[in-house]
Amino acid sequence: MSEIRVSSQSLMRKPAKGPRDPYAVLRWTLLAMGAIVMVMPIVYMLSASIKYPFEMYDLNIIPTEPTFENYTYVLSDGRFLRWFGNSLLIATLTTISAVFFDALVGYALCKFTFRGRTFVFIAILSTLMIPTEMLVIPWYLMSKSLGWLDSYWGIMFPGVMTAFGTFLMKQFFETVPDDFLEAARIDGLNEFQIWWSVALPLVAPALSALAIFVFLGNWTAFLWPLIVTNSQELYTLPVGLTTFSVEQAVEWELIMTGAALATIPTLIVFLIFQRYIIRGVAMAGLKG
Amino acid sequence: MATVTLHNLVKAYGKAEVLHGINLEVADGEFVVFVGPSGCGKSTTLRIIAGLEDVTSGEVQIGGRTVNHLEPKDRDIAMVFQNYAIYPHMSVRKNIGFGLRTSSLSKPEREQRIEEVAAILSMTEYLDRKPAQLSGGQRQRVAIGRAMVRDPAVFLFDEPLSNLDAQLRSQMRLEIKKLHQRVGTTIIFVTHDQVEAMTMADRIVIMKDGHIQQIGTPAEVFHQPANIFVAQFIGAPSMNLMPGRAVAGGLEVGGTMIARETGRTGAMTVGIRPDDLCVTQDKGCFSGRITLLEPLGSETLVYVDIDGQEVVAHADGRNPPALGAVVQLTVDPANLHLFGADGEAIT
Numbered sequence: 001m002s003e004i005r006v007s008s009q010s011l012m013r014k015p016a017k018g019p020r021d022p023y024a025v026l027r028w029t030l031l032a033m034g035a036i037v038m039v040m041p042i043v044y045m046l047s048a049s050i051k052y053p054f055e056m057y058d059l060n061i062i063p064t065e066p067t068f069e070n071y072t073y074v075l076s077d078g079r080f081l082r083w084f085g086n087s088l089l090i091a092t093l094t095t096i097s098a099v100f101f102d103a104l105v106g107y108a109l110c111k112f113t114f115r116g117r118t119f120v121f122i123a124i125l126s127t128l129m130i131p132t133e134m135l136v137i138p139w140y141l142m143s144k145s146l147g148w149l150d151s152y153w154g155i156m157f158p159g160v161m162t163a164f165g166t167f168l169m170k171q172f173f174e175t176v177p178d179d180f181l182e183a184a185r186i187d188g189l190n191e192f193q194i195w196w197s198v199a200l201p202l203v204a205p206a207l208s209a210l211a212i213f214v215f216l217g218n219w220t221a222f223l224w225p226l227i228v229t230n231s232q233e234l235y236t237l238p239v240g241l242t243t244f245s246v247e248q249a250v251e252w253e254l255i256m257t258g259a260a261l262a263t264i265p266t267l268i269v270f271l272i273f274q275r276y277i278i279r280g281v282a283m284a285g286l287k288g
Numbered sequence: 289m290a291t292v293t294l295h296n297l298v299k300a301y302g303k304a305e306v307l308h309g310i311n312l313e314v315a316d317g318e319f320v321v322f323v324g325p326s327g328c329g330k331s332t333t334l335r336i337i338a339g340l341e342d343v344t345s346g347e348v349q350i351g352g353r354t355v356n357h358l359e360p361k362d363r364d365i366a367m368v369f370q371n372y373a374i375y376p377h378m379s380v381r382k383n384i385g386f387g388l389r390t391s392s393l394s395k396p397e398r399e400q401r402i403e404e405v406a407a408i409l410s411m412t413e414y415l416d417r418k419p420a421q422l423s424g425g426q427r428q429r430v431a432i433g434r435a436m437v438r439d440p441a442v443f444l445f446d447e448p449l450s451n452l453d454a455q456l457r458s459q460m461r462l463e464i465k466k467l468h469q470r471v472g473t474t475i476i477f478v479t480h481d482q483v484e485a486m487t488m489a490d491r492i493v494i495m496k497d498g499h500i501q502q503i504g505t506p507a508e509v510f511h512q513p514a515n516i517f518v519a520q521f522i523g524a525p526s527m528n529l530m531p532g533r534a535v536a537g538g539l540e541v542g543g544t545m546i547a548r549e550t551g552r553t554g555a556m557t558v559g560i561r562p563d564d565l566c567v568t569q570d571k572g573c574f575s576g577r578i579t580l581l582e583p584l585g586s587e588t589l590v591y592v593d594i595d596g597q598e599v600v601a602h603a604d605g606r607n608p609p610a611l612g613a614v615v616q617l618t619v620d621p622a623n624l625h626l627f628g629a630d631g632e633a634i635t
Contacts, residue, residue, distance in 0.1 A: 179373040182340050187438070188361035188390035201377040 042263075048256035056252050070257040080258060082233060083240030088265065090152065090225075090236060091218040094159040098214045099207055101161040106169025107195050111181065121170070127163040136227055143228055154228045155236065159218055165210050172206035173199065208273050216266055237262050290351030290364070290441035290474055291316050292337060297346035299332055299498075306332055307498045309346070319468050319475045323485040324495035324521070330478045331446055333495075337476065338367050338444050351441055361390070366435035367444040371451060374419050374430045380406070381415040384433040391438070405433045408467070425456045432467070445477040449484060461487055482522050486510065494518050516631040519559050525589060527625065528565065528599040532558035539624070542574045542594045548621040556634065559625035560599070562589065565617050567603035572616030574599075581611055592617060 043061060049070055051063040074080050109121050139158050140149075148154035176199055184194045200207065222238040229235055232243070241258045244251040297310040307329045314320045322330035335341040337348055339360035348355050355363045366387065374383045384405055388398045406412045409429040419427055428448060435443055445464070449457045465488050468475055479485055485492045486506045494501045494509060494517075502514035513519035519527045532541035534550035541558045550556070567590055579598065580591035588608035590601045592615060601617050609615050626634040 177371060177373070179369040179371055180375065182338075182360075183367065183369060183373040183434075184386075185340070186338060186360040186365065186367050187387040187434075198375060201375070204377070 045256045045259055048253055049260045051253055053251070053253055070253045071261070074254055074257045074261065079232060079235075079240060079243075080237075080261075083235050083237045084261070086152075086234060086240075087219055087237040087262075090155055091215050094156050094218045095211050095215045097156075097160040098162050098165050099211050102165030102210060103169045103200060103203070103207060104195065105161070105166045106171075107173050107199055109166070110170045110173035111176075111178070111199075124163045124166050128167070132223060136224055139224065140227060149228060150230045150234060152234065155225050155234070158224060159214070159221075162214065165214065168210055169203065169206060172203040176202050212269055212273050215269055219262075219266055291349070292442055292474060292476065293347075293349040293352075294333070294337070295347040295349070297333065297336065297348065298344045299329070299336060299341065300344045305344075305498065307336075310498075310500060312493060312500070312503065314474060314476060317472045317474055319465075319477065319488060319490045320493060321485040321489035321491075322476065322478045322493045322495060323480065323482055324501075326480060327497075328495040329498040330480075330493075330495050334367075334444050334446055334476060334478045337442075338365055339363050364441040365444055366438050366440040366442075367446065368428075368431045368435050368448045370447040372419075372427050372431040372448075374427055374434065376419050379416050379418055380411060380422070380430050380433075383419070383430050384411075384415075384437050387434055387438040401437055405437045408436070408470070409433050423456075424452050425460060428452065428460055429463075432464070436467075436471070441474065443473050443475045445475065447478055447480065449479070450481070457484075464488065483524065486522070492522075494521060496521075512633070513559075513625065514633055516557060516559070516627050519625055519627070519633075523561060525562050525600045527559045527561050529627075530558045530560070530594075530597055530599065532556050532626075534626075539621075539626075541624075542597065544573050546573055546619075546621050546624070548624055550626055550634065552634065555629065557627040557631075559627060560619050561623065561625075562600040562602055564623040565599065565601040565619050567601055567609055567615050568618045570616065570618070572618035574617040574619075575614060576617065577614050578609055578611055581608060583608065590615070 047061045047063065048056060050066045050068060051058075052065060052067060052069075055063055055065070105124070109117060109124075135158070143149050143154045143157075148157065180198050180202065181194050184198045189197065220238060221236065225236045226239045226242075229239065232240070235243075237258065241255050241262075244254040244258065292312075292314040294310050294312040297307055298305065299307040310329075310333055312320075322333060324330050332341060336343050337350070339355065339358060339362075343356055350363055350365065375386070378386065381402055385398055385402045388401065391398070393401065402415070403412065406415055409432060411426065411429055411433060414422060414426060419430065422430065431448065448464075449460050452460060461484060464475075464477075477484075477488060489506055491503060491505055492509050493503050496517050502509055502518045504512070504514075509518055509522050513522060513527075516529065520529070530541050532539050533555050534540075534553045535545075536553065537547070538545045539548045539550055539558065540546075574592075574594050576592040576594035576599070578590055579593050582589035582591075583605065585605055587605045588603045590603045590609065592599055592601055594617075599617075603609055603615075628634050
């Protein structure tokens with residue numbers, strides 16, 4: 001029999017370090033560059049909002065004379081609060097409407113069999129492929145003929161139901177087992193009650209994610225509110241902020257202050273619902 | 289409680305007919321089990337009774353009332369699903385009480401009913417928990433509780449135990465059986481597990497390819513199978529089938545002449561339950577070499593090669609024969625099952 005000899009040195013030797021991942025540095029560098037590219041505009045926006053006009057075109061992040069006068073000015077200007085309120089109202093109502101109708105239509109397309117179901121689904125999906133810039137022309141003509149120009153409803157109506165939301169909700173309802181719905185049917189609920197009491201709570205993460213997508217989309221919407229509104233009282237925040245840019249001068253410090261304030265609701269919404277967003281996006285199989 | 293009658297029930301999806309004229313009478317308070325392999329139509333039949341599937345032709349009666357065109361909620365039935373279908377966002381209390389939402393009971397009456405059902409199912413202490421905080425067996429009880437709370441005329445169970453582990457399954461089998469003895473409601477229970485069918489049913493309905501193969505008590509379908517399919521489907525291990533020939537004065541099978549009156553002559557299939565085929569020290573009917581042993585504790589299943597045909601027999605659990613040994617097998621000729629060329633039993 002052969003003898004196995006083990007020296008105490010060999011047992012005590014520390015495990016040799018493996019070679020460093022040659023791509024780790026590259027990966028981290030790329031990630032850092034990406035982070036800087038994404039974060040810098042926000043940092044610059046915040047920095048500009050506490051600068052005086054004379055310093056606006058300097059690229060320094062920390063102002064030489066920081067000031068909160070811009071915030072005082074913007075917040076004391078009644079127009080800003082009005083636009084803020086308009087945006088909040090329009091984004092909230094549109095979100096409620098879109099979530100309700102997208103979930104309703106998505107459920108019907110998923111759980112009911114009827115003639116023309118596939119055609120309806122494809123027709124809804126096909127609207128996803130048309131850019132907003134092309135849709136604003138028929139929207140405008142429609143608004144004009146129906147007397148919706150320069151009204152809240154005129155701003156909101158294109159968003160009261162969304163093709164993306166319908167598609168998203170349909171995909172989520174696919175994951176709800178029919179047994180739940182059939183059990184409720186046997187228990188005596190009508191189809192609306194089944195949708196409301198049983199199906200919707202089971203797709204709550206998707207609803208939250210959709211609500212956030214729709215809210216953010218409407219909060220930041222610029223092109224359509226700009227086209228459909230004439231009165232300053234009806235402006236949304238992104239449209240209103242452009243009034244700080246006049247022919248003689250662009251008041252960047254005020255625009256940046258308004259923009260900084262405008263991010264607050266979206267940050268709050270995101271912080272509250274971020275786990276739902278991540279879960280919803282992951283479940284939807286979409287890239288964030 | 290109510291009777292359930294299926295009269296010439298046919299179900300087709302497009303041109304594909306999946307039920308070919310099902311006729312069945314379920315008595316008031318009876319526990320009937322539909323059993324059969326996947327795709328035999330047992331769940332479809334149950335769903336038709338529940339009103340979750342439309343019937344292509346035929347008639348469904350519950351309590352003597354034709355219910356073909358009634359909505360599920362109007363049929364006075366309750367159903368327990370395979371995956372429980374208890375709502376994850378509701379507490380046990382809300383799940384059990386869900387079926388009472390549309391009832392005319394007052395809130396205190398509903399609460400009392402929920403408490404009663406929870407007590408019967410030993411779930412009182414879990415009433416405020418969510419389903420995620422319950423074990424599989426407890427979830428199954430909640431599903432049963434939701435069905436019970438409405439005090440329906442008929443309970444429908446669609447493979448409710450198939451997601452449970454073996455131990456829990458046998459425990460829940462007993463609980464459902466006890467529940468039936470206690471409440472006495474008519475139960476129709478679907479399963480693909482013949483042990484569940486045998487242990488729970490008053491009567492078993494064995495189905496294959498959309499046809500009923502046999503309806504009978506567990507003892508009847510085990511001891512007097514109507515055909516080869518039933519003979520092989522019921523009983524574990526399956527019945528041994530051997531080619532045989534009836535001649536004047538006996539039956540030739542496995543190279544042996546067995547004294548058994550068959551009532552006819554010619555080729556037939558001979559079925560022997562493994563329980564009826566015993567290893568013996570004496571001269572037996574058959575002789576063969578052991579190819580495999582399966583010790584089960586109280587007995588040992590012995591796989592024996594008889595002239596190229598493998599059969600399963602049983603031997604004593606304490607002193608089993610050795611693998612590879614040549615053994616004698618004996619069977620009581622009265623326990624032979626005979627089947628004609630069409631697969632139907634010869635009586």
